[in-house]
Protein backbone atom coordinates (compact mmCIF):
# COMPACT_ATOMS: atom_id res chain seq x y z
CA UNK A 845 0.00 0.00 0.00
CA UNK A 846 2.87 2.36 0.76
CA UNK A 847 4.04 2.33 -2.85
CA UNK A 848 0.59 3.09 -4.17
CA UNK A 849 0.66 5.73 -6.86
CA UNK A 850 -1.73 8.65 -6.54
CA UNK A 851 -3.53 7.62 -9.71
CA UNK A 852 -4.00 4.14 -8.26
CA UNK A 853 -5.23 5.54 -4.95
CA UNK A 854 -7.84 7.64 -6.77
CA UNK A 855 -9.00 4.61 -8.76
CA UNK A 856 -9.09 2.46 -5.64
CA UNK A 857 -10.97 5.08 -3.65
CA UNK A 858 -13.42 5.53 -6.52
CA UNK A 859 -14.43 1.91 -6.02
CA UNK A 860 -15.04 2.49 -2.31
CA UNK A 861 -17.54 5.35 -2.52
CA UNK A 862 -19.63 7.25 -5.10
CA UNK A 863 -18.29 10.56 -6.42
CA UNK A 864 -19.04 13.77 -4.58
CA UNK A 865 -18.28 17.41 -5.24
CA UNK A 866 -17.08 20.46 -3.28
CA UNK A 867 -16.02 18.35 -0.26
CA UNK A 868 -13.27 15.80 0.20
CA UNK A 869 -15.82 13.56 1.84
CA UNK A 870 -19.46 14.09 2.66
CA UNK A 871 -22.47 11.80 3.00
CA UNK A 872 -20.33 8.83 2.09
CA UNK A 873 -19.25 10.43 -1.19
CA UNK A 874 -15.70 11.41 -2.05
CA UNK A 875 -14.12 13.77 -4.57
CA UNK A 876 -11.00 12.66 -6.45
CA UNK A 877 -8.64 13.64 -3.64
CA UNK A 878 -11.08 12.35 -1.05
CA UNK A 879 -11.04 9.01 -2.85
CA UNK A 880 -7.25 8.92 -2.62
CA UNK A 881 -7.55 9.70 1.10
CA UNK A 882 -9.95 6.81 1.54
CA UNK A 883 -7.59 4.47 -0.25
CA UNK A 884 -4.70 5.32 2.09
CA UNK A 885 -6.94 5.87 5.15
CA UNK A 886 -5.47 9.32 5.48
CA UNK A 887 -6.30 13.02 5.29
CA UNK A 888 -5.80 15.55 2.47
CA UNK A 889 -2.58 16.58 4.24
CA UNK A 890 -1.30 13.03 3.85
CA UNK A 891 -1.92 13.21 0.11
CA UNK A 892 0.54 16.08 -0.30
CA UNK A 893 3.19 14.53 1.94
CA UNK A 894 2.88 11.10 0.37
CA UNK A 895 2.89 12.36 -3.21
CA UNK A 896 4.95 15.59 -3.17
CA UNK A 897 4.40 16.11 -6.89
CA UNK A 898 0.91 17.28 -5.88
CA UNK A 899 2.52 20.59 -5.01
CA UNK A 900 4.15 20.96 -8.39
CA UNK A 901 2.81 23.61 -10.65
CA UNK A 902 0.81 22.59 -13.62
CA UNK A 903 -2.16 23.68 -15.62
CA UNK A 904 -5.66 22.38 -16.10
CA UNK A 905 -5.83 19.93 -19.03
CA UNK A 906 -9.44 20.83 -19.75
CA UNK A 907 -9.58 24.61 -19.55
CA UNK A 908 -9.49 27.03 -22.41
CA UNK A 909 -7.22 30.07 -22.53
CA UNK A 910 -9.26 32.13 -20.08
CA UNK A 911 -8.29 29.81 -17.25
CA UNK A 912 -4.62 30.22 -18.15
CA UNK A 913 -5.17 33.94 -17.86
CA UNK A 914 -6.71 33.35 -14.45
CA UNK A 915 -3.79 31.17 -13.43
CA UNK A 916 -1.16 33.68 -14.51
CA UNK A 917 -3.04 36.53 -12.88
CA UNK A 918 -3.72 34.97 -9.50
CA UNK A 919 -0.75 32.67 -9.23
CA UNK A 920 0.19 29.34 -10.69
CA UNK A 921 -1.80 26.37 -9.61
CA UNK A 922 -0.74 23.02 -8.22
CA UNK A 923 -1.49 19.48 -9.34
CA UNK A 924 -3.50 19.08 -6.15
CA UNK A 925 -5.69 22.07 -6.92
CA UNK A 926 -6.19 21.01 -10.54
CA UNK A 927 -7.39 17.60 -9.33
CA UNK A 928 -10.01 19.30 -7.16
CA UNK A 929 -10.86 21.70 -10.00
CA UNK A 930 -11.34 18.85 -12.51
CA UNK A 931 -13.60 17.10 -10.03
CA UNK A 932 -15.70 20.07 -8.95
CA UNK A 933 -15.73 22.35 -12.00
CA UNK A 934 -15.35 20.04 -14.98
CA UNK A 935 -17.15 17.15 -13.27
CA UNK A 936 -14.62 14.70 -14.63
CA UNK A 937 -15.06 11.17 -13.31
CA UNK A 938 -12.42 10.13 -10.82
CA UNK A 939 -11.29 7.44 -13.24
CA UNK A 940 -10.63 10.09 -15.88
CA UNK A 941 -8.82 12.27 -13.34
CA UNK A 942 -6.72 9.25 -12.36
CA UNK A 943 -5.75 8.80 -16.01
CA UNK A 944 -4.57 12.40 -16.16
CA UNK A 945 -2.64 11.99 -12.90
CA UNK A 946 -1.05 8.80 -14.23
CA UNK A 947 0.18 10.74 -17.24
CA UNK A 948 2.02 13.33 -15.12
CA UNK A 949 3.02 11.56 -11.92
CA UNK A 950 6.27 10.21 -13.32
CA UNK A 951 7.61 13.65 -14.05
CA UNK A 952 9.46 15.01 -11.05
CA UNK A 953 10.58 18.38 -12.35
CA UNK A 954 7.92 21.08 -12.68
CA UNK A 955 9.32 22.27 -15.99
CA UNK A 956 8.76 18.80 -17.40
CA UNK A 957 5.08 18.92 -16.53
CA UNK A 958 4.82 22.12 -18.52
CA UNK A 959 6.93 20.68 -21.29
CA UNK A 960 4.92 17.49 -21.53
CA UNK A 961 1.67 19.36 -22.05
CA UNK A 962 3.20 21.94 -24.34
CA UNK A 963 4.89 19.10 -26.16
CA UNK A 964 1.56 17.65 -27.19
CA UNK A 965 0.89 20.84 -29.11
CA UNK A 966 4.42 21.14 -30.44
CA UNK A 967 4.89 17.56 -31.52
CA UNK A 968 3.80 18.18 -35.06
CA UNK A 969 6.08 21.18 -35.37
CA UNK A 970 9.25 19.65 -33.93
CA UNK A 971 8.66 16.13 -35.17
CA UNK A 972 9.82 14.67 -31.85
Ligand SMILES: [Zn+2]
Pocket residue numbers: 904905906907911929930933934
Ligand atom coordinates in the same frame (compact mmCIF):
# COMPACT_ATOMS: atom_id res chain seq x y z
ZN1 LIG B 1 -10.16 23.59 -15.87
